[in-house]
Amino acid sequence: MSFLPYAVAVWLFIVGLYGVVSSRHMVRTILSLAVVQSATYVLLLAIGYRSGGQAPIVADIPPTTTLVDPVVQVLVLTDVVIEATVTALLLALVVQAHKRFGSVDPNDLRPLRD
Amino acid sequence: MVIRPLSRRWLNDAVTGAGAVAVVVLCALLLSRAAQHPIAYWMGGFRPVDQVAIGISLSIDPVGAGLATFSAVLVLAALAYSLRYFDSVDGVFHALLLLFGAAMAGFTLTGDLFNLIVFFELMGAAAYALTGYLIEDRAPIQGAINFAVTNSIAGYAMLVGVALLYARTGALNMAQIGLALDRHGADPLVVVAMVLLFLGFLTKAAAVPLHFWLADAYAVAPIPVCVLFAGVMTELGVYAVARLYWVIFAGPMHPHMEAVRAILIAIGVVTALLGSLMCFQQRHIKRLLAFSSVAHIGVLICGVGLLSARALAGVGVYIVGHGLTKAALFMCAGVLLHRFRTIDEYDLHGRGREIPAVGVLMVVGGLLLAALPPFTLFAGKSLLEEASTQAGYGWLIAVFIVTSAATGAAVLRVAGRVFLGWGPRDAPGAGQARAGQVSEDEMQDRPDHTPPMMIVVPVVLLALTLAVALIPGAVPAIEDAAARFTDHAAYAQWVLRGRPVSWPSVAPSHISAVDVLYSSLSVLGAVTLAGLGLFGRPLRARVPRVVGGPWLRALHTVRDLHSGHIGDYIAWWTAGASLLGAICLLTLA
Amino acid sequence: MSRRARLWLFGVAGPGLAAVLVIGFRGLPAFGHYHGVYGLVVNGVELSMRHATDYVTALNFDLRAFDTLGEEYILFASVLGVTLLLRVMREEDEEFSAAGRGLDGSSDAVRLLALVLVPLLVALGVYIVLHGALTPGGGFQGGLVLAAAPAALILAGRYLELKILAPSWAMESAEGIGAAGYALLGLGGLIFASVYFRNFLPAGNPGQLLSAGFMPLNSIAVGLEVMGAFLIVWTAFLDQALLIRRRSLEAR
Numbered sequence: 001m002s003f004l005p006y007a008v009a010v011w012l013f014i015v016g017l018y019g020v021v022s023s024r025h026m027v028r029t030i031l032s033l034a035v036v037q038s039a040t041y042v043l044l045l046a047i048g049y050r051s052g053g054q055a056p057i058v059a060d061i062p063p064t065t066t067l068v069d070p071v072v073q074v075l076v077l078t079d080v081v082i083e084a085t086v087t088a089l090l091l092a093l094v095v096q097a098h099k100r101f102g103s104v105d106p107n108d109l110r111p112l113r114d
Numbered sequence: 115m116v117i118r119p120l121s122r123r124w125l126n127d128a129v130t131g132a133g134a135v136a137v138v139v140l141c142a143l144l145l146s147r148a149a150q151h152p153i154a155y156w157m158g159g160f161r162p163v164d165q166v167a168i169g170i171s172l173s174i175d176p177v178g179a180g181l182a183t184f185s186a187v188l189v190l191a192a193l194a195y196s197l198r199y200f201d202s203v204d205g206v207f208h209a210l211l212l213l214f215g216a217a218m219a220g221f222t223l224t225g226d227l228f229n230l231i232v233f234f235e236l237m238g239a240a241a242y243a244l245t246g247y248l249i250e251d252r253a254p255i256q257g258a259i260n261f262a263v264t265n266s267i268a269g270y271a272m273l274v275g276v277a278l279l280y281a282r283t284g285a286l287n288m289a290q291i292g293l294a295l296d297r298h299g300a301d302p303l304v305v306v307a308m309v310l311l312f313l314g315f316l317t318k319a320a321a322v323p324l325h326f327w328l329a330d331a332y333a334v335a336p337i338p339v340c341v342l343f344a345g346v347m348t349e350l351g352v353y354a355v356a357r358l359y360w361v362i363f364a365g366p367m368h369p370h371m372e373a374v375r376a377i378l379i380a381i382g383v384v385t386a387l388l389g390s391l392m393c394f395q396q397r398h399i400k401r402l403l404a405f406s407s408v409a410h411i412g413v414l415i416c417g418v419g420l421l422s423a424r425a426l427a428g429v430g431v432y433i434v435g436h437g438l439t440k441a442a443l444f445m446c447a448g449v450l451l452h453r454f455r456t457i458d459e460y461d462l463h464g465r466g467r468e469i470p471a472v473g474v475l476m477v478v479g480g481l482l483l484a485a486l487p488p489f490t491l492f493a494g495k496s497l498l499e500e501a502s503t504q505a506g507y508g509w510l511i512a513v514f515i516v517t518s519a520a521t522g523a524a525v526l527r528v529a530g531r532v533f534l535g536w537g538p539r540d541a542p543g544a545g546q547a548r549a550g551q552v553s554e555d556e557m558q559d560r561p562d563h564t565p566p567m568m569i570v571v572p573v574v575l576l577a578l579t580l581a582v583a584l585i586p587g588a589v590p591a592i593e594d595a596a597a598r599f600t601d602h603a604a605y606a607q608w609v610l611r612g613r614p615v616s617w618p619s620v621a622p623s624h625i626s627a628v629d630v631l632y633s634s635l636s637v638l639g640a641v642t643l644a645g646l647g648l649f650g651r652p653l654r655a656r657v658p659r660v661v662g663g664p665w666l667r668a669l670h671t672v673r674d675l676h677s678g679h680i681g682d683y684i685a686w687w688t689a690g691a692s693l694l695g696a697i698c699l700l701t702l703a
Numbered sequence: 704m705s706r707r708a709r710l711w712l713f714g715v716a717g718p719g720l721a722a723v724l725v726i727g728f729r730g731l732p733a734f735g736h737y738h739g740v741y742g743l744v745v746n747g748v749e750l751s752m753r754h755a756t757d758y759v760t761a762l763n764f765d766l767r768a769f770d771t772l773g774e775e776y777i778l779f780a781s782v783l784g785v786t787l788l789l790r791v792m793r794e795e796d797e798e799f800s801a802a803g804r805g806l807d808g809s810s811d812a813v814r815l816l817a818l819v820l821v822p823l824l825v826a827l828g829v830y831i832v833l834h835g836a837l838t839p840g841g842g843f844q845g846g847l848v849l850a851a852a853p854a855a856l857i858l859a860g861r862y863l864e865l866k867i868l869a870p871s872w873a874m875e876s877a878e879g880i881g882a883a884g885y886a887l888l889g890l891g892g893l894i895f896a897s898v899y900f901r902n903f904l905p906a907g908n909p910g911q912l913l914s915a916g917f918m919p920l921n922s923i924a925v926g927l928e929v930m931g932a933f934l935i936v937w938t939a940f941l942d943q944a945l946l947i948r949r950r951s952l953e954a955r
Contacts (some may be wrong), residue, residue: 006734020203047281281737305727306724
């Protein structure tokens with residue numbers, strides 16, 4: 001049972017990749033990327049968890065209580081910002097693709113075929 | 115943007131130029147200091163206690179500082195070229211260029227694994243925006259999307275690898291992770307972490323089958339950006355693989371060194387051969403140069419895969435030589451694009467006669483790619499050849515020769531067709547897609563003269579390829595630096611303890627007659643292949659169909675795989691990932 | 704490749720990759736029993752070292768401030784990219800007439816709610832930003848809440864008023880000041896304490912607003928940048944959807 005969080009992370013990663021591979025709509029591709037990213041969040045946060053631990057904020061709890069690992073939370077925080085901004089960039093590209101190609105189906109984006 | 119009226123082109127150029135020059139000078143200073151004793155700079159003053167690091171370190175050794183200097187030089191070159199290449203460009207281009215340069219500097223100098231990924235993502239964000247810069251055309255949009263999606267997934271794979279290593283060692287500092295893994299040895303978790311981290315950086319380095327994004331991105335990015343991509347960005351992926359191996363995985367993987375060697379060399383060989391094959395097939399000159407970069411990256415991966423100090427020295431020298439040459443070649447392609455509004459080899463047939471200087475540069479570039487002595491690429495290649503023989507992989511030399519010959523031949527063929535009007539005017543095969551008619555709206559009407567700056571900069575770069583090889587101390591210094599790079603135990607000493615380490619001096623290698631023989635083979639091969647490409651159509655018609663047919667079909671299948679569809683690319687990425695993972699788990703765990 | 708071929712390839716490769724990941728993950732420590740030294744050290748020494756009570760923010764803005772610098776500039780680069788990619792092109796025009804495009808306001812109830820929300824969001828955002836080192840939150844979270852305040856105007860259907868109240872020069876300045884400010888704080892560490900990003904302000908008393916050195920300042924810089932960045936991105940997308948039209952298609 002204690003493998004469940006890690007299994008969820010693996011599942012999200014693979015399902016996200018499947019979404020990217022099988023998508024017929026570019027916005028769905030980008031949201032599938034977000035699913036892959038959330039796999040990394042689940043993994044990191046699951047790694048850092050300590051049983052019975054509190055959040056690593058000691059404003060009103062005695063400093064000697066068990067705390068969960070704060071480093072993974074920082075990693076996830078950084079990644080959330082990175083993902084949000086790259087998603088914005090990709091969505092801007094999709095908006096332009098829709099205007100220029102008239103479609104958001106990856107199949108219809110032709111000019112780079114060899 | 116409202117700020118725009120306040121900024122003038124000359125002001126943007128001046129500020130960016132000053133910044134770029136300052137970075138070159140500072141990196142060069144760093145290099146000279148780091149060559150004497152490496153520097154571990156702890157951000158915020160958080161020095162490690164008992165070899166436990168709680169801050170982020172910049173672990174600056176000569177290889178890292180050298181790559182930082184090299185990337186800064188190329189940023190300056192790209193900026194100088196863009197002064198005249200773009201008729202009008204707003205400050206966003208300059209800002210993104212500087213951010214990209216900053217990311218490369220941070221990437222090469224950092225000693226923290228998560229910090230490495232942060233700078234990888236910064237390089238990516240600036241690169242995606244720069245690739246899609248010319249949105250007036252349709253192709254850059256697709257190229258940027260393919261680039262961004264593939265590299266994002268690579269970043270996610272790396273994150274999972276970092277998470278695994280963090281879970282095992284409780285550290286993010288590369289030296290500390292290496293130290294902790296030394297104590298515990300290899301098990302499936304460490305192997306999978308290595309696979310994922312290598313996957314991520316090999317995607318950036320465009321190893322096969324993770325390479326599909328590269329030709330799309332290079333084909334649509336503006337030329338000054340391609341200069342940076344081909345000159346140094348892709349090579350930084352190879353640097354990261356080497357750094358991670360020697361700092362983190364050398365300890366646990368030491369008993370399995372032969373297996374790791376075989377796997378990396380296999381990837382390198384496939385990449386080199388596929389790149390060479392696709393390169394020679396292209397008529398879109400930027401895609402041709404892109405695939406030739408893939409081929410040379412394959413050679414570099416073989417070099418890293420040999421897992422020896424001499425091979426790593428060869429990789430370092432090769433990166434410098436190849437980067438400068440490829441940058442100069444892209445700039446030549448830029449002149450053609452700027453002048454004639456097309457980048458298709460057949461459309462440009464004979465039109466280059468107006469600009470013979472560029473033709474000379476292109477011929478020189480093609481010969482350099484074929485490893486003409488005594489330029490830097492030749493020096494790097496000869497080091498790699500020596501290292502291959504020493505490691506028992508002598509047959510790699512044949513792969514190197516084929517790659518050099520094929521990529522050099524492609525460039526020579528283009529030069530012959532465009533600047534001398536040789537060869538047939540119409541393309542074989544009616545079904546081929548029309549290559550790059552590009553409208554590049556930043557340039558107004560077709561100019562009738564080429565600004566001298568656009569020719570001076572590639573000349574300077576090619577002169578540098580000669581200079582680096584001929585300056586007496588340069589190549590031996592790189593060999594020294596490579597020897598220090600591969601010293602796994604010493605790294606933890608100087609990063610975590612700040613103890614000065616004394617390194618034995620390395621006997622410099624010398625160019626032998628055999629090296630000159632190999633490179634004359636590849637130069638000869640390049641010239642012959644180029645001639646075949648230009649004049650060989652009657653010969654091809656004589657080849658009986660029963661012999662040539664299957665080859666042609668295989669070739670067409672490989673070409674069709676590069677379809678531009680992002681789903682295809684990620685499917686191949688997943689296939690490569692699972693294959694690499696399975697092989698590594700079976701042989702290393 | 705045909706769609707079938709692609710899905711077949713993934714059908715083999717996907718489970719293969721999943722198997723590789725699962726085999727690797729089996730080596731992970733049991734869920735809930737993690738004892739990595741980095742986190743333990745930070746939990747142990749941070750309070751006494753910097754008097755910050757929120758260890759996540761302390762890591763973000765002090766211990767691993769260099770990572771956050773990189774992240775700031777990723778945000779900056781992406782926003783530059785978005786403005787670049789969604790710029791008004793030569794054959795397009797921005798039309799500011801509100802007629803018929805839902806820009807003249809929605810129902811009164813929604814407008815009232817938005818009016819109430821705006822000061823609440825501003826207050827909450829400022830609180831979260833300033834108390835970054837003390838309570839959950841910090842520059843990123845607070846900056847986003849601050850960005851939501853003008854965005855409530857979008858809910859109220861008053862997009863054009865948003866463009867007047869939060870003009871692009873203000874948002875760009877906020878973003879630029881935030882990004883530059885963060886790097887300059889690091890430089891302050893170099894100037895005043897001889898190491899880049901060294902915390903050069905006094906640590907104060909834990910739990911007070913002016914404590915933990917320069918972390919509140921870092922928070923403010925990041926908050927400004929995130930607020931400016933997200934407003935720029937949202938207005939760029941909304942401009943594309945609501946305002947920008949191809950010139951040739953409109954009868955003149």
